[in-house]
Amino acid sequence: MNAQALRKPRISRLEEAQADLHARTQRSRKMAADRSEVINGAMAASGIAPPPIFIADNQGATFTDLDGNSYLDTCMGFGVHVLGHRPKVVADAIKAQADKGWHFSLRGADKLAYAHRIQAASPTNQRVVLANTGTEATLYAIRAARALTGKSKIALFDISYHGAHDTALVWAAPGSTPEQVVPMTLGHGIPAAVTDDVLLLPYRHPLAIAQIRAQAHELAAILVEPVQGSNPQGDVGQFLAELRAVCDEFGIILIFDEVLTGFRLGYQGAQGKFGIAADISTYGKVAGGGLPIGVVAGKADLMAAFGDFTVAKGIFFGGTFSGNPMSIAAGLAALSELQSRPDIYAHVDRLTAKVTQGFNAHAEANNYPARIVSCGSMWQVFFQSEALSSFDYAGKEAEGAFYLHCLSKGLFIHATHRCFFSAAHTEADADFMLDVFAQSLAATREDGLI
Numbered sequence: 001m002n003a004q005a006l007r008k009p010r011i012s013r014l015e016e017a018q019a020d021l022h023a024r025t026q027r028s029r030k031m032a033a034d035r036s037e038v039i040n041g042a043m044a045a046s047g048i049a050p051p052p053i054f055i056a057d058n059q060g061a062t063f064t065d066l067d068g069n070s071y072l073d074t075c076m077g078f079g080v081h082v083l084g085h086r087p088k089v090v091a092d093a094i095k096a097q098a099d100k101g102w103h104f105s106l107r108g109a110d111k112l113a114y115a116h117r118i119q120a121a122s123p124t125n126q127r128v129v130l131a132n133t134g135t136e137a138t139l140y141a142i143r144a145a146r147a148l149t150g151k152s153k154i155a156l157f158d159i160s161y162h163g164a165h166d167t168a169l170v171w172a173a174p175g176s177t178p179e180q181v182v183p184m185t186l187g188h189g190i191p192a193a194v195t196d197d198v199l200l201l202p203y204r205h206p207l208a209i210a211q212i213r214a215q216a217h218e219l220a221a222i223l224v225e226p227v228q229g230s231n232p233q234g235d236v237g238q239f240l241a242e243l244r245a246v247c248d249e250f251g252i253i254l255i256f257d258e259v260l261t262g263f264r265l266g267y268q269g270a271q272g273k274f275g276i277a278a279d280i281s282t283y284g285k286v287a288g289g290g291l292p293i294g295v296v297a298g299k300a301d302l303m304a305a306f307g308d309f310t311v312a313k314g315i316f317f318g319g320t321f322s323g324n325p326m327s328i329a330a331g332l333a334a335l336s337e338l339q340s341r342p343d344i345y346a347h348v349d350r351l352t353a354k355v356t357q358g359f360n361a362h363a364e365a366n367n368y369p370a371r372i373v374s375c376g377s378m379w380q381v382f383f384q385s386e387a388l389s390s391f392d393y394a395g396k397e398a399e400g401a402f403y404l405h406c407l408s409k410g411l412f413i414h415a416t417h418r419c420f421f422s423a424a425h426t427e428a429d430a431d432f433m434l435d436v437f438a439q440s441l442a443a444t445r446e447d448g449l450i
Helices: 013-024 026-036 088-100 110-119 134-149 192-197 206-214 237-250 269-274 325-340 342-365 396-408 427-446
Strands: 055-059 062-065 070-073 127-131 153-157 170-172 183-185 198-201 219-224 253-257 280-283 294-298 370-375 378-383
Touching: 013 026, 013 396, 013 427, 070 427, 088 325, 110 127, 110 294, 110 325, 127 134, 134 153, 134 219, 134 253, 134 280, 134 294, 170 198, 183 192, 192 198, 198 206, 206 237, 219 237, 237 253, 237 269, 253 269, 269 280, 325 342, 342 370, 342 378, 342 427, 378 396, 396 427
Parallel strands: 153 198, 153 219, 219 253, 253 280
Antiparallel strands: 055 062, 062 070, 127 294, 170 183, 280 294, 370 378
């Protein structure tokens, strides 16, 4: 037998990582197979999808899967857990409320204390309405703006996420440019006419202000993520100030969707960070302490729409579990802790800056086409094929391989790639991340993907 016949094909670093994860996640893979026969739902990952992981338990900044593997978590419940997983102050509040009852037909006293915590987040949070989710909150805010103004058109920004209702699911069609953004609906089942009542704008672009001016007479409101979850840029202050100014000039209602940024970029969210107040704000995620909640808050005259829906400009709102006792208990505990602990925000921002600067310096020194973009404790790794200034998704295969290598080394990054720090993360965790990133980038390059 000659040497050529004895030579085995080279196993790539990616194949090694995939084989390792395959061997270590047998129970999760079985759960995925069993679940697929009963439960619908999937999240599309970019590039090379990692094996399915199912959580058995979590604590602090880590979680353990069904196979007993432990991971350092960067998703933190999609940004919910600023305090970390299962913080004692929230766990104790949930247990105490469960001992008293978990759902009533009448209101409890804690809602007022909770509303006061929401008021403290912005000077314009004069009145508060409770809902179940961020989706409900933005839906109600849009409905109120339309009722108050008598206009139906809402300005949105491309690649924003405002929940799963029809108006929120309008993005730019492929081939759109800042000069001409063509709206399309995400998925099927949404009436095409929905796009007629949406002005879709380029985020952080001067043309957006010009387009608002041109159609100001039609607009009920501008709904914006002050910092986009999918693109957490920190240099948005001037853009937000321009939005505030144009809304004041033309009498347009400015709605800040702070479902993600609220109580994460600081207790006063993006409004406190950038010094710009909205007319109406929506909250969720952190505001529920880990349980479902949605909040609409705003100026008293605008929030008057949330009253008797039979009177002029009144809207219908409500739900069986809106402001339920368990969510209020968890949210009140979390917000009380965050309001009294500004050091938490200093801590998570410091860790984010450390990882952002460390990753970007390493990538530049080694000519890796990747960088971290961050704002506060929100961050994301972006891959691009050419210049760092022109983000695109041409590097999906490299991106997918990179995240799979991270997972194989015990660092979990969700398929959405949106990352967050929490009070439970440590300096040692940040160092671990940077080490895993360096190894994963090197392995991706070894396979010729970057």
